[in-house]
Amino acid sequence: MCGIAGLMTLDGTPPPAVPLQIMGAALRHRGPDGDGRYRSGNVGMVQTRLAIIDLATGAQPLYEPGGAALIANGEVYNYLELREKLCGARPIAFSTQSDCELPLHLYRRSGLEFTQHLRGMYAVALHDPGTGRLVLARDPFGIKPLYYAETAHGFAFASEPGALIEAGVVTAELNRSARNELLQMQFTTGRETIPGRDCGCASRQDRRAAAAPGAT
Numbered sequence: 284m285c286g287i288a289g290l291m292t293l294d295g296t297p298p299p300a301v302p303l304q305i306m307g308a309a310l311r312h313r314g315p316d317g318d319g320r321y322r323s324g325n326v327g328m329v330q331t332r333l334a335i336i337d338l339a340t341g342a343q344p345l346y347e348p349g350g351a352a353l354i355a356n357g358e359v360y361n362y363l364e365l366r367e368k369l370c371g372a373r374p375i376a377f378s379t380q381s382d383c384e385l386p387l388h389l390y391r392r393s394g395l396e397f398t399q400h401l402r403g404m405y406a407v408a409l410h411d412p413g414t415g416r417l418v419l420a421r422d423p424f425g426i427k428p429l430y431y432a433e434t435a436h437g438f439a440f441a442s443e444p445g446a447l448i449e450a451g452v453v454t455a456e457l458n459r460s461a462r463n464e465l466l467q468m469q470f471t472t473g474r475e476t477i478p479g480r481d482c483g484c485a486s487r488q489d490r491r492a493a494a495a496p497g498a499t
Contacts, residue, residue: 285356286310287429288441289321289328289408290452291417298327298437302450307331309446313356319343321352325437326410326417330354341381348376349391350412355383356442357405357427365389365400383407390418408440430476444478453478 288306290298300322307318307329317332321344330343336358344352359365362382369375375388386407389397395418404426409418419440421429431440432453439452447453461475471477 284313285333286313286331286442286446287328287354287356287406287408288330288439288446289326289354289410289417290437290439292325292437293435294437295325297322297325300327302439302452303327303329305450306441306446309449310442313442317342319354321354321410323352323410323412324415326412328352328354328408328410330356336380336382341379341383343383345379345381345384345387347384347387347391351387351390351409353383353387353390353407353409355386355405355407357407357422358382358403359385359401359405360403361401362403386420406442444476448478 288303288310290303292298303320310331314331314333316334317330319330319332319342321328328344332343334341343354346352359382362385365385366377369385369388377384386397386401386409389400390409393400398420404422406421406427406429407419410416411418417438419429419431421427428442429440430442430444430447431438432447434452439447441447444453448455455478458475458477461471461477464471465477
């Protein structure tokens with residue numbers, strides 16, 4: 284279990300450091316082995332790591348030669364097969380032994396369809412400064428949690444809604460409709476969440492991409 288969170292501003296300014304620090308601290312219990320930070324342009328991301336695979340060089344964020352950066356929570360089960368396949372098609376210089384480095388290189392080759400190659404349980408956030416794109420992706424069954432909020436100032440995401448609330452991104456307002464749905468069916472449908480109406484949950488097979496102003 285790891286924790287990921289991040290901010291993307293709408294006006295293109297660098298994201299404030301304090302909310303990122305607060306979200307990282309709120310997710311610390313999910314990953315005591317690492318505290319990764321990333322800021323580039325109008326995007327900032329944090330990751331708290333529980334180290335399981337590649338203890339030595341798997342610290343996040345992870346980077347690829349084209350400049351994209353990634354933070355992740357979860358495990359890519361078929362990373363060894365993907366690694367062998369990528370090396371056979373066109374040699375790639377991997378910088379780690381981490382299973383989470385594979386999505387970066389797959390994104391560079393397949394664009395937003397990179398998740399079609401992955402088997403596992405994962406929630407990832409990938410920033411591509413070259414296109415101004417921030418990509419969030421979650422496994423098809425939604426095993427790993429991923430919450431997001433779209434506000435007047437920008438876009439934010441986190442592994443837990445509490446991180447968004449503590450950072451002041453969303454208010455701690457009870458969504459009675461989502462609560463009633465959970466009590467009736469033991470799960471919620473769609474993207475609405477119980478903690479607040481400003482906060483959404485990435486649904487099954489959901490993939491979201493946000494772009495900076497002026498980016499294509």
